[in-house]
Amino acid sequence: MRKLEEVLRDWEAVIGLEIHAELTTLNTKMFCGCKLEFGADPNTHTCPVCLGLPGALPVPNRAAIESIVLAGLATNCDIEKHSMFYRKNYMYPDMAKNFQTTQGPVAFCMRGHLDLDVDGPAAGERIDLDGLAAGESRGNVTRTEDGYVAHVGITRIHMEEDAGKMVHLGGGEGRIAGATHSLVDYNRAGTPLIELVTEPDLRTPEEARLFMQKLRQIYLAIGISDCSMEEGSLRCDGNVSLRRRGTTGLGTKTELKNMNSFKNLHDGLAYEICRQAEVLEEGGVIYQETRHWDPTAKRTIVMRVKETADDYRLFPEPDLAPYDLTDEFIEGVRAKLPELPHEKAVRYAAAFGLSAYDARHLVEHRATADFFDACMALADAGKDGAAFAKPLANLVINDVTGYVNTHDGSDGAPAGFDGVFARLTPARALELVGLVADDAISSKQAKEVFAAVIADDADPAAVVEERGMRQVSDAGAIEAVVDEVLAANPDKVEQYRGGKTGLIGFFVGQCMKKTQGQGNPKVINELLAEKLG
């Protein structure tokens, strides 16, 4: 098979996503008062409603309706005041009533969009943008200095309920194929679920990945879901079809499942695009089918061929009253809408002069953005806050994120952003950044202090004091060291003066060594330049 970037030169991929998010932050299920809890013993969070017992009736959870309206407002959707629940009828053992309660043609949220900033090498995959200057638009995209912005339409977000969970036994690796029997647990049945459907506006796997990432950040920011792709509370299916560059028709699409990480989403789509291209180039036909991404084998496999359109006998759910949302309800939800990650990023860039890169990374996690906001609020209360922004951003993006990515708590050390920020309080972060700014410690020493703050739950100044880490910036003291180093290496001094200027690093290193790393590198460099010059 050819590589994606080659395939995309000849073919245009048309991609749409269907993204399901469980509203895991609620207390109870969609239509009954059973507790929402992941990982409980099977069938211990059930009642007549979510077991689909004869005679049981659903009653919708108000908080779930508020959540979906919040999601719609955060993704620029129109909130439909009048909508209904419908029954989607099909028999499957994980669905207790053998119909899913979902929405019909009108969903709570319709006609939204998200704008994606695409830069880096993947921006080059949009060869249709070649020749476009920054600021110019074509279709739903606008060129920028370092890439482009894609305006991706959201068809709708509707409210529905999740199914139970099944364990397949007797076959290989818990797969349904070959299983002799299955066990059904209805704890998850009835979990509130929102499904977002995009327009087929995406053109590359990277755009799909970015969309998913941006949506996840938004859902986390508004607090409606824990968005755990591993535990399945955020799930993504993709529809892909290809068409020859320069044509506008739509090819036959396949539906792709099991893309349960950002990497799998990207790689699964990339594989499927290349597979379809190969089939088409060999004169073959794409069948409308559901395919499963196997990340181990790195390929997609057929799950189910759709010969005819599914007929779910959809009809309005008579047991649930229709919705006629009031302005008061919608405005009440809007009042709960926090500043969204992309809005924060814009503000960080504008207010604190951060680069787009730094701003984007700060808002990637709600915890880091909240922490940064808390630091800046504290700094503003003191002296010149903006001066702290860049070093704080570096601290969060490099040190904190690096630490979180390498600690899982198994050694008893703090883990996760919560663990780190319990010890690195905004006050301590400002103190640490301040020590560097005042030349009291070097940025290298700052890393050691950071580690000590987390490990020992100590104030940065106390760590510096205790470890005698004060940076030596006194020119007199450093000059003595510099003289000593130069005197001890006359041959190297000779070579340097003969043009081998790369040796400057050697001299700096020797001076740092002699000061036990506490010499201010800036002062050392200046003195060396002066004495060698």
Next chain:
Amino acid sequence: MAATFGEMSVRQIQAGLAAREFSAAEVARATLERIGAADEAVHAFLQVTEDLALAAASRVDAAAAEGRLAELGPLAGVPVGYKDNMNLTGTRTTCSSNMLRDYVSPYTATCVQRTLDAGALPIGKLNMDEFAFGSSTETSAFGPTRNPWDLGRVPGGSSGGSAAAVAAGLVPVTLGSDTGGSIRQPGSFCGIVAVKPTYGVVSRYGVVAFGSSLDQVGPFARSVEDAALALNAIAGRDELDCTSQPCDVDFTANLAEGAAGLRVGVVPAFMEAAGLTAEVRAKVEEAASALEAAGAVLVDVELPHAQAAMSAYYVLGPCEAFSNLARFDSVRYGYCDPGHADLGSQYEASRERGFGPEARRRIMLGSYLLSAGVYDTYYYPAQQVRTLITRDYLDAFEKVDVILAPVAPRTAFKFGEIGDPTEMYLSDMFTISINIAGNGGMSMPVGLGADTGMPVGVQLIAPPFRDANMLRAAAALEQVFGPAPVAPAFADGKAGE
């Protein structure tokens, strides 16, 4: 022999308890004995719930001993039977189907719970057409119920057991459910008071659904006052049913007002309908005259779309039933055909053998009517017709307080007399439009038909949430025709001989 407890009125039982003439435990035991002796002939009960009845009786007796009988509620010490589509924890709830032959309820329906809260003695579960699909109780998987007035005739349906138990004097009050006439038609066939309140007055939570937008629970009794007391107990908003509504009416309040000044609508098209027998028409006319004589004003009203109700009903009912009955799949409960290696064949065999022919027919019909392309031909127009029928009633109720109509076109028929499903469906021709529109309707007994000698009920139809109107008119008729008698073969403790 003194009247059995089943022949007494609610007030009589409560007076006896208050005067310590008998205890609730005696009421429960005597009622259970009476059912044991007389129900063999009728087959109204599918199970008696002796332990639950005696436990409830001891609570009532404890309250009586402390002088708190009045605090208990409108049904204190009254034996009550429930249609077998109503869940009551620890009892089997079979819907008269092999599908649920062994199903034990792990929870209690709100309407049942409210009778218990009101002091009722839960005496047993009552036979019905399978999943309420029928008008004769002949489709019960456990054998038909017989009409206490003539054991060779059907009691009507689908709540045939609920009607027959009251008509035979086994219990004073039962509950049934009505989707297209399933309370009113057996009420008429068995000659008792049978009330289908406005949709939303009584919670449907825990009542096995047939047609969710049509089903409504209501009481059977032999007097209007007993029915009103039972309705007082069960009516009102339930947080577990989104379609239930607040209801703070005392349904006994205006029973004594009489018919003076009451505007009573008569629908000429109903009186001339093909299939309406002369004896039933005569009884409806007699009732109209009686109300007029009592001071009511008779007004002709039109319901121009009522004849579309039948086809709308046979679209909407099966569509909702198809979906409601999908849950019977042999996985969580219900009949599971043994020995299948794959789920598909277990599904198909379990649903083939668990459901009777009428259930299978309606499930398949509903599935067809909702399928792509067909939906727009039947289901959607049926919901539009519902709008027209609802408007017809609202227009009519601009002019009248209550409408008087036949309940069923004829009196109870003989077993096996009607075999064709579409002919059976005609039993509901006068009752169905009320379920489509959602307002209240009831059957009020007005004596025996001149030709068959079987009981005839007239239907009183009320505006939405003005169910008190029809109860007032019914009480006025009761003044003239008397309270419903126990069927003669069961009167004075007889057991059908």
Next chain:
Amino acid sequence: MTQHLTEHDVRGIAEYTRIGLTAEEVVAMTADLNAIIDSLSPITEYDLDGVEPTFHPIGDLSNVMRDDVERAGFTQETALMNAPRQEDGSFLIPSILGEGGDR
């Protein structure tokens, strides 16, 4: 009588509704369903242009919701009390795909 449904159609509906029917039952069911559907024809004969459907009777109910508050449910034992087959606290079902299944 109009042939609304063929036996082939009826077999398709039986498969979708998961009701097993013998060959004779298919014949009888086809006749019954066609007769019933015939009797529904009045619904197709009204002029319903511009008439809004009433999906919910007593139609002024809307926005009926509950608070997000936990309510006691079943124990595992109660949840499974009517289960035809069970194992390890779960409902047990035979192979979903069966032999040669494609779902």
